[in-house]
Amino acid sequence: xxxxxxxxxxxxxxxxxxxxxxxxxxxxxxxxxxxxxxxxxxxxxxxxxxxxxxxxxxxxxxxxxxxxxxxxxxxxxxxxxxxxxxxxxxxxxxxxxxxxxxxxxxxxxxxxxxxxxxxxxxxxxxxxxxxxxxxxxxxxxxxxxxxxxxxxxxxxxxxxxxxxxxxxxxxxxxxxxxxxxxxxxxxxxxxxxxxxxxxxxxxxxxxxxxxxxxxxxxxxxxxxxxxxxxxxxxxxxxxxxxxxxxxxxxxxxxxxxxxxxxxxxxxxxxxxxxxxxxxxxxxxxxxxxxxxxxxxxxxxxxxxxxx
Amino acid sequence: xxxxxxxxxxxxxxxxxxxxxxxxxxxxxxxxxxxxxxxxxxxxxxxxxxxxxxxxxxxxxxxxxxxxxxxxxxxxxxxxxxxxxxxxxxxxxxxxxxxxxxxxxxxxxxxxxxxxxxxxxxxxxxxxxxxxxxxxxxxxxxxxxxxxxxxxxxxxxxxxxxxxxxxxxxxxxxxxxxxxxxxxxxxxxxxxxxxxxxxxxxxxxxxxxxxxxxxxxxxxxxxxxxxxxxxxxxxxxxxxxxxxxxxxxxxxxxxxxxxxxxxxxx
Numbered sequence: 001x002x003x004x005x006x007x008x009x010x011x012x013x014x015x016x017x018x019x020x021x022x023x024x025x026x027x028x029x030x031x032x033x034x035x036x037x038x039x040x041x042x043x044x045x046x047x048x049x050x051x052x053x054x055x056x057x058x059x060x061x062x063x064x065x066x067x068x069x070x071x072x073x074x075x076x077x078x079x080x081x082x083x084x085x086x087x088x089x090x091x092x093x094x095x096x097x098x099x100x101x102x103x104x105x106x107x108x109x110x111x112x113x114x115x116x117x118x119x120x121x122x123x124x125x126x127x128x129x130x131x132x133x134x135x136x137x138x139x140x141x142x143x144x145x146x147x148x149x150x151x152x153x154x155x156x157x158x159x160x161x162x163x164x165x166x167x168x169x170x171x172x173x174x175x176x177x178x179x180x181x182x183x184x185x186x187x188x189x190x191x192x193x194x195x196x197x198x199x200x201x202x203x204x205x206x207x208x209x210x211x212x213x214x215x216x217x218x219x220x221x222x223x224x225x226x227x228x229x230x231x232x233x234x235x236x237x238x239x240x241x242x243x244x245x246x247x248x249x250x251x252x253x254x255x256x257x258x259x260x261x262x263x264x265x266x267x268x269x270x271x272x273x274x275x276x277x278x279x280x281x282x283x284x285x286x287x288x289x290x291x292x293x294x295x296x297x298x299x300x301x302x303x304x305x306x307x
Numbered sequence: 308x309x310x311x312x313x314x315x316x317x318x319x320x321x322x323x324x325x326x327x328x329x330x331x332x333x334x335x336x337x338x339x340x341x342x343x344x345x346x347x348x349x350x351x352x353x354x355x356x357x358x359x360x361x362x363x364x365x366x367x368x369x370x371x372x373x374x375x376x377x378x379x380x381x382x383x384x385x386x387x388x389x390x391x392x393x394x395x396x397x398x399x400x401x402x403x404x405x406x407x408x409x410x411x412x413x414x415x416x417x418x419x420x421x422x423x424x425x426x427x428x429x430x431x432x433x434x435x436x437x438x439x440x441x442x443x444x445x446x447x448x449x450x451x452x453x454x455x456x457x458x459x460x461x462x463x464x465x466x467x468x469x470x471x472x473x474x475x476x477x478x479x480x481x482x483x484x485x486x487x488x489x490x491x492x493x494x495x496x497x498x499x500x501x502x503x504x505x506x507x508x509x510x511x512x513x514x515x516x517x518x519x520x521x522x523x524x525x526x527x528x529x530x531x532x533x534x535x536x537x538x539x540x541x542x543x544x545x546x547x548x549x550x551x552x553x554x555x556x557x558x559x560x561x562x563x564x565x566x567x568x569x570x571x572x573x
Contacts, residue, residue, distance in 0.1 A: 027407075033487070034402040038414060041399040045417050048468050049424060049454045052432030095449065103331045110328030113321065125332045131559045132339060133516040135536050136552040140338030142309055142544055143345065143353055150355045183335060241425025243519050248540050258427035265431050266523075278428040285425060 053282070056275035063272065072276035083259070089257040092174055092246070093239035098134025099179040100235050104186040105228065111187070112194035123191075130184035138245045141177040142168055145249075177245040182238060186231035193227025194220075226296055233292040237285050257281055339556050346549035353544070364550035373535065374551065378526070381515055381532040384446060388453040388514035392508040395454070396461025401491070403462070404469040420457045426519040429456070434523035444526045452520050457510035464509060468502025469495075501569040508566045512559065 063071040076082045107126075111119050120285060144150045145167035152164040167173055197220060205215040243258035250256070255263075257277065265274035318325075341355060348357030368374050395546055399418060421429060433452050434443060442448030457471065472495065480490035496503070521531045532551070539545055 034405055037398040037402040038408075041395045041462070042417050044395070044416065044451065045420055045455055045458065048433055048436065048451060049420050049429055050417070052436040053424070056428075056432055056435060084505060106324065106327045107331040110324050111564065113324070120332055122328070122332060125336045128559065128563065129335050129339065131512060131516075131563055133518070133533065133555050133559075134517075134551075135533055135540070136339055136555050138549050139536075139540055139552055140342045142540070143549070144338060144341065146353075146544070148352060165417065176316075180334065180338065183331075184354060212320070241427055243427050244537070247535070253536055258425065261427050261431060265434075271435070271445065278431060280423075281425050282428055289423065296474075305507050 009021060040106060050122065053278070056271070057279050059271050060275035060279050061274075062271075066115065070089060072272045073280070075273065076276075076280070082256075085255050085257060085260045086264075088171075088238060090239070090252060092171065092254070092256060093236050095171075095175045096178045096182055096239050097232055097236045099175065100182050100186040101245050103179070104183055104231065107192055108187045108190040108227075109224075111191045112197075126184050126191075127181070127221060128189050130188070134181055137181055138177055138248050140182065141173070141245075142249060143240065145173050168249055169253065171254050173249040173251075174246045174254050175255075176247045178242060181242075181245060182235045185234050185238060188231075189234065190227045190231045193230070194224050197223045204238075229296055233288060237288055240284060241281055328385045342549050343553045343556060345546070346553040348546065348549075351546060353546075364546045367547045368550045368554075371547075374532075374547070376528070377530050377532040377535040379462075380446070380529055384449045384453060384531065385515040387446070387450045388457055389507050389511040391450060392454045392457040392510040393503065395459050396506055396510070397465050397503055398456070400462045400465035401495075404474070406465060418462050421456045422443060422459050426456075430520040430523040433520055437524055442525050444529050446529055448524050448555050449515075449521065449529060449531065452524055453514035454510075455516055456517060456520065457513040460509040460513060461506035464506035465499065465502050468499040472499055505566040506564045506567045508569075512562050516555070517557070 059074050061068060061070075063069040065197065076086070111122055111126075114122060142149070146152075147164045147166075147168070149168065150160075151167060156164065167176070201219050201223070202215050205214070205219045241258050242256065243262065246254050246256040247259050247262075250259070258281075260276045261274050261281070264270050264277065270280045345353065345355060345357060347360050347362065348354065349359035349361035349363060350357060388420040403411070403414065403418075408414065429452075433448075437448050442451070474495075476498075477490045477495050480494045481487060485493065516533065517531075518533045518537060521534050522537060525531045525534050536548060536551060539548060
């Protein structure tokens, strides 16, 4: 608009520069204003999350005498208890992620195939647990799985078993409870990505003579892989740092990474060691997410160009 | 989208899929249903279905000073978190939506940091920071920590509302002489108010259900409901928790339905 009015008066260069000044001042004011809108939130996040984590990272670099050392990290390879914690954590994360895939894929597939109304009703059953407190759901599984819990008393009443099965306060209990909590994190992104799969592709496959099973295997499944991958990564990463369920359902025998961090800092007040655990956990989390983004970026474009 | 269910596969052929999916739905919803039913049991033993019915666990919950205090603390913190996180998140979403700022990568990474960073690390870090500045075991400290965790949800919810809103309307209002704030308040806000309300409800429930950070930074008179529940669960399985859990489940249902209702109004 400014150049138009400038050329109308035949003094393009002069008013042009004048306007450029005003415009750039205006743009500066605009971005300052926007920054002012963002700054309270950013400042809060920076102070409460970034600063303490940076501080903890700094602490982890010193040993108990205050000298600069890698002792806090070397411990992870030397002490058997730390190695056991890492093995347990990855074992639980693998089991839970696997269980979530086995349960979540058919679930999401069914949701994506149902008529819209039925799907939105079924979706409530996924979203409601998602927004129910983790504590409430862990408590429910304790009630269901413990020694004198519902499953054991039913099975004994039915005469299937004579001795109660060890379902809670061990690895099995932790995996069952965590699977229940993680499942929506897999189903929701997977369902969203399945909804974007074009039915025409499937119909074309069937028109060309593919059986329903072959259509699923050769067309639907490959197209759903990016969604599945994102669900798997989210669940796996969340499992690595999960605290509440293993703390309550592990019976003190299943020590996962986050519990170890809590014990080291709260019980033993060893901030350096706890901080080092946190730094490595954050590193692994970010590395997995970064790797996934890199892979999926390539795959997503691959899927796109193949269509 | 193409016509639904247009594949030449009948529902009958899909029965196995519906069966399997139904079982998983059952797995997801059964624990909550069992807890709600058991909360009305008269027995201290865990029987299902209960033999006798009563409201005694609700009486214990509402009659206990400790549980009531913890509930009051949690409600206070959740309301304040909602009141702080909603304007901050809305302002941030507005600025991001304009999209002229540089370093959007850094801004987005910071705002969503609390969704990505393991909560246990946030808990220990916050405790460590608060120990230095004396905010442990205070309401202010809890509200600040919960606001940080609720912020990304508010930002994402409001942002999705703004994305489906035509910013030119605000430009029109401003060209007609309204200043930026009143243009936002009178033109933009009424049209995205449903996403703002949804964001606020998510902020409330995020704070109310938060466990890990509260375990570290709350205590004494500011013990939150979740912290007290966590400690009670570590000791023994008290049926009072079933009554409290039922109240929490009902709260989730109410808030989710409200968010859903407002979301539909868009």
